[in-house]
Amino acid sequence: MPTTNDRPDKPSFTVLDEALIKQCIYVPPTGIEEDKKTRDRDQAKAGQKQKVEFHEVECLIFSFTGISKIANLIGFDRLTKLQLDNNNITKIENLNHLSNLIWLDLSFNKISRIEGLSELTKLEDLTLHCNNIEVLEGIDSLKPLKCFSIGKNKLDNLDDIAKYLRKFKHLRMLSLAGNPCHAKIQLQIYEAKVLAHLSKLKYLDYRLVDAKAVANAKQEHREHLVQVEEQDKKEEERQRQERIELQEQTDLRACNCSGMTSLFEELINEGTEAKQIQTFRESGAYDENSKLKEALQRYSDAFDEKVREFVTRMQEHKKVKDEEFKDFFETLETAKGEVDTECKYLIKQFEKQKKLVMPRHDGHPTEEEAKVIEEDPSQLEKLRVGLKTLKENLLEKETDQQEAYEAVISEFETNYTTLQEETIETISECFKKLQDCEKEYRDDLENAFEDMRAKHQSQLGDGTQTNMDRASAEWEQELNTKRTQLESILENKEELDKLIEESHQMRQQKLYAKEEELSENERKTCVRLIDSEKEKEHQRNRARVCEIYMYCNLVDRLISQELDDGEQPEREVVYTSTNAFEE
Numbered sequence: 346m347p348t349t350n351d352r353p354d355k356p357s358f359t360v361l362d363e364a365l366i367k368q369c370i371y372v373p374p375t376g377i378e379e380d381k382k383t384r385d386r387d388q389a390k391a392g393q394k395q396k397v398e399f400h401e402v403e404c405l406i407f408s409f410t411g412i413s414k415i416a417n418l419i420g421f422d423r424l425t426k427l428q429l430d431n432n433n434i435t436k437i438e439n440l441n442h443l444s445n446l447i448w449l450d451l452s453f454n455k456i457s458r459i460e461g462l463s464e465l466t467k468l469e470d471l472t473l474h475c476n477n478i479e480v481l482e483g484i485d486s487l488k489p490l491k492c493f494s495i496g497k498n499k500l501d502n503l504d505d506i507a508k509y510l511r512k513f514k515h516l517r518m519l520s521l522a523g524n525p526c527h528a529k530i531q532l533q534i535y536e537a538k539v540l541a542h543l544s545k546l547k548y549l550d551y552r553l554v555d556a557k558a559v560a561n562a563k564q565e566h567r568e569h570l571v572q573v574e575e576q577d578k579k580e581e582e583r584q585r586q587e588r589i590e591l592q593e594q595t596d597l598r599a600c601n602c603s604g605m606t607s608l609f610e611e612l613i614n615e616g617t618e619a620k621q622i623q624t625f626r627e628s629g630a631y632d633e634n635s636k637l638k639e640a641l642q643r644y645s646d647a648f649d650e651k652v653r654e655f656v657t658r659m660q661e662h663k664k665v666k667d668e669e670f671k672d673f674f675e676t677l678e679t680a681k682g683e684v685d686t687e688c689k690y691l692i693k694q695f696e697k698q699k700k701l702v703m704p705r706h707d708g709h710p711t712e713e714e715a716k717v718i719e720e721d722p723s724q725l726e727k728l729r730v731g732l733k734t735l736k737e738n739l740l741e742k743e744t745d746q747q748e749a750y751e752a753v754i755s756e757f758e759t760n761y762t763t764l765q766e767e768t769i770e771t772i773s774e775c776f777k778k779l780q781d782c783e784k785e786y787r788d789d790l791e792n793a794f795e796d797m798r799a800k801h802q803s804q805l806g807d808g809t810q811t812n813m814d815r816a817s818a819e820w821e822q823e824l825n826t827k828r829t830q831l832e833s834i835l836e837n838k839e840e841l842d843k844l845i846e847e848s849h850q851m852r853q854q855k856l857y858a859k860e861e862e863l864s865e866n867e868r869k870t871c872v873r874l875i876d877s878e879k880e881k882e883h884q885r886n887r888a889r890v891c892e893i894y895m896y897c898n899l900v901d902r903l904i905s906q907e908l909d910d911g912e913q914p915e916r917e918v919v920y921t922s923t924n925a926f927e928e
Contacts, residue, residue: 361412370397371404371426407432415439429454430472437461451476452494459483473498474520481509491515496550497523503535507542511577516543522550541566542573600663601768601866602656608859609648612783612852613641636796640789647782655775662768669764670874673757677750684746688739692896695735699900702728703907729904736897743893747886754882758875765871769864776860780853787849794841 404426405418413433418424419442426448427440434454440446441464449465452474459473460483470492471484478498484490490513500506503526510516519539521527527535527550539549540562546554563570597603702724 361407361410361415361417363417365407365410365412366399366405366417369405369407369410370402371406372397373404404428418443440465462487469515475523481506485512488513489515492518494518494520495524496520496527500524500526502526503530503538507539508573511542511573512580514545517546518548519543519546520550537562537565541570596660597656600656600659601863601870602659603866604859605652605656608652608855609645612855613644636789636793640786640793643789644782644786647785648779651775651778651782655771658771658775659768662764662771666761666764666768669757669760673753673878676753680746680749680753684742688742691735691738695731698731699728703903725904725907729901732897732900732904736893739893739897740890743886743889747882750882750886754875754878757878761871761875765867768867772860772863772867776856779856783849783852783856787845790845791842794845795838 399420400422402421403423405421405424406428408428409431411432412429413435415429415434415437416439418427418439421443423445424443425445427443427446428450430450431453434451434456437451437456437459438461440449440461444464445467446465447467448470449462449468450472452472454476456473456476456478459478459481462468462471462484463486466486467489468487469489471487471490472492472494474494475497478495478500481495481500484493493510493513493516500521501524503521506521506526510519521539536549536558540546540554540559544559544563546559548554593606594603597605
């Protein structure tokens with residue numbers, strides 16, 4: 346890693362470009378390099394930096410390079426350590442794609458806000474020392490954080506900082522020294538507040554934390570901690586519920602039941618009828634009409650029961666389909682292993698013959714090799730014939746394997762398509778039952794509203810004060826409008842029937858649309874899975890045929906060189922039997 350002596354007196358770069366990146370690649374020293382002189386070691390490392398592929402780099406050091414913007418770090422898939430300290434950076438950006446980053450140093454810059462780090466969920470060490478940060482934020486997703494240095498910034502409220510950092514259960518090292526929250530209170534009070542909230546810290550401001558100091562701090566702030574810990578428990582419970590709900594939604598998507606658990610609420614809370622029922626609730630008429638409440642409750646209970654039954658059956662279908670795919674995959678792997686073993690055996694047998702006929706690659710044949718060539722120079726031609734036979738045998742086995750694979754995939758396609766059709770039939774059956782529930786609800790609504798209309802007419806006839814009149818008298822103008830609306834609805838039977846029918850048709854259409862959505866998902870999933878397996882087999886076959894031709898062509902060139910030159914030139918083995926037919 347660069348030392349202070351290695352740093353330039355004045356930054357010579359302001360843009361993070363490819364030339365600078367190549368200079369800042371950190372190549373760790375090896376045992377051989379440590380035995381060389383410093384000059385030779387630096388030259389060797391400079392040469393290595395030019396050869397290293399960006400996707401292989403694990404550490405970049407841009408200290409004291411004068412850069413003002415983070416950019417052009419695309420392609421560093423394995424990067425785990427990034428050093429950007431002592432520069433002119435004003436904004437944290439263009440880092441979220443570095444998902445394997447563990448160590449990040451942004452100290453001694455001009456950063457005023459913590460942002461752009463939400464996707465760095467493997468980050469364990471974050472340094473933001475000596476910047477212009479006023480608010481501690483933007484690191485909520487960095488759950489593995491162990492070391493956090495944010496000293497010499499503009500953080501002011503120590504209580505808020507301590508509460509915010511409680512969520513980082515793995516935090517063991519914290520530096521806050523140099524902030525207003527540290528400078529404006531006594532050191533003992535400062536340490537007590539921090540340790541009371543963050544009792545698992547091992548180091549605070551680069552000093553070892555004493556266990557006794559932690560115990561005293563917790564005792565001193567015990568009353569305040571009770572409330573904080575209660576809030577923590579509520580937050581943990583909320584997060585636990587979120588995880589459960591997220592997992593439930595994930596499981597529903599996996600078995601093609603996405604949106605089913607919320608479907609009833611979507612149906613019942615849309616449309617003109619839903620708005621009118623809401624008006625009845627607000628007026629008090631809904632609560633007094635048991636038939637209207639009972640109709641909705643019966644619909645809800647029946648709908649939920651059918652949905653639970655549907656989800657259970659879809660989970661069973663998924664289990665059967667998963668078993669079918671597992672059997673298919675195991676069959677392919679078994680067949681592949683058997684053929685690969687046979688092909689490797691043929692190659693090894695040929696290699697034995699080749700070693701007896703052709704000298705070793707260092708150009709110095711053994712006595713046994715020289716004797717074989719001397720006794721029968723035609724051995725090279727025989728070897729070429731053997732190579733041709735090997736090639737034909739390998740291609741024949743690959744052709745047989747391809748045909749066998751195609752047969753297995755075809756059988757899998759047939760079986761899986763049958764399972765898909767059974768699943769779609771289940772979807773159809775479920776939604777037929779839901780449509781029946783909807784029709785029953787429509788009939789119940791008609792009866793409930795008719796009952797309400799009859800009661801309303803009766804009350805008007807004998808002069809009895811209606812619930813709407815009482816409500817109007819109590820709430821005056823606010824409910825006067827609702828009373829007029831309700832009277833208008835109940836007095837016009839034709840409009841009431843039209844309202845119920847339109848809402849019924851709207852819910853029916855939503856159910857039809859959801860049924861088609863799930864059925865189409867099932868078809869697409871089946872096609873996508875089968876096409877994917879066919880493409881994998883196509884790519885495997887293509888790679889295998891290329892592998893055979895590459896190996897045979899290489900050996901054929903070596904034989905030709907022996908026949909043409911009569912001596913062994915120095916050459917490098919590109920393809921050997923040790924890696925043939927291994928993926």
